[in-house]
Amino acid sequence: MGPFLPVAEGVWRAVAMPDAVTIGLVAGSEGALVVDTGSHPDQGREILAAAQAVAGVPVRHVVVTHAHRDHLFGLAAFDGIESLGHDTISERLTTSDTLAEAAALGVATDHLRAPSIGFSLARTRDLGGLRVEIVHLGRGHTEGDLVVILPERGVIFVGDLVESAGPPAFGPDCDLGEWAKTLDSLIGLVPPDGIVVVGHGEPVNREFVQDQWARIGALYSQVAQFSDRGIPVEDALAKGSWLLPDEVVTAVLPLAYAQWAAKRRVRPPRQLPLLGHGG
Numbered sequence: 001m002g003p004f005l006p007v008a009e010g011v012w013r014a015v016a017m018p019d020a021v022t023i024g025l026v027a028g029s030e031g032a033l034v035v036d037t038g039s040h041p042d043q044g045r046e047i048l049a050a051a052q053a054v055a056g057v058p059v060r061h062v063v064v065t066h067a068h069r070d071h072l073f074g075l076a077a078f079d080g081i082e083s084l085g086h087d088t089i090s091e092r093l094t095t096s097d098t099l100a101e102a103a104a105l106g107v108a109t110d111h112l113r114a115p116s117i118g119f120s121l122a123r124t125r126d127l128g129g130l131r132v133e134i135v136h137l138g139r140g141h142t143e144g145d146l147v148v149i150l151p152e153r154g155v156i157f158v159g160d161l162v163e164s165a166g167p168p169a170f171g172p173d174c175d176l177g178e179w180a181k182t183l184d185s186l187i188g189l190v191p192p193d194g195i196v197v198v199g200h201g202e203p204v205n206r207e208f209v210q211d212q213w214a215r216i217g218a219l220y221s222q223v224a225q226f227s228d229r230g231i232p233v234e235d236a237l238a239k240g241s242w243l244l245p246d247e248v249v250t251a252v253l254p255l256a257y258a259q260w261a262a263k264r265r266v267r268p269p270r271q272l273p274l275l276g277h278g279g
Helices: 041-055 096-104 176-187 206-228 233-239 246-265
Strands: 005-008 011-016 021-027 032-035 059-063 082-086 117-119 122-126 131-135 147-150 155-157 195-197
Touching: 005 195, 011 041, 021 041, 021 147, 032 041, 041 059, 117 122, 176 206, 176 246, 195 206, 206 233, 206 246, 233 246
Parallel strands: 032 059, 059 082, 082 117, 155 195
Antiparallel strands: 005 011, 011 021, 021 032, 122 131, 131 147, 147 155
16 A cells, blocks of 8 residues: 555545555544545555554544445454444445455455444544544445545545546446436535545546536436437447547446436326315
8 A cells, every 4th residue: 555645634645556546544633534445454454554653643433435345345454443334335245246356355254344334324523623524425436425524624535436547437336327416416515626535546626526527417318318219229329429438438338228228117206186275
């Protein structure tokens, strides 16, 4: 793992290999909080030791931004420390895909951990003169993305909702229909001069998040239009005007078509008729 580099007062970021994942560190006068844990318990122990040394105060909390291996599999190293994550993580740990990834990385099943505190909306923590807000703004990169907001520092850790090392990571568990909405909510939380610490790559600003919001929203909107017009997925790349590289669009189009079709099949809830007055 690389060194923790300063982002703002009491805020640092480091990069853990082999996935080049961002690890965050936030410290107040009474305690510190780590953001994400690396891809193996051994790496998690390295992260914890480095965080303790840099922060100068005990690490009292750790946040897992989502359930992917490079953010989650190091969590066993933080046993005994309060850990927070979305309440869908515990279920994700039982899936065959997660177990297969753990086996490939040499992480024993009994070293996989769910956060000790799972929640669906928000939590806050006071580190001593520094308030931390941990919020689920909605689905996007996964069903359980969290952001870590430091209002007094103008810094937000966003996990893989935003990446600057490359295009958005459209994995099979992303929600293309909700991602742009979630980013829209995020944009409203970023100050004009705020710093957005992304899951992979260098920190970015609000304009970068706005750009990614536009690209993801435009992709899903165009897929919806093409699907409704009967344009097959194999013709979509050539007929569309996309804001993402062709290879990214080609890879994500089948998923986008499938998610739009599934959304169209969901019937709206039945509404009771309105009652007239004076009957």
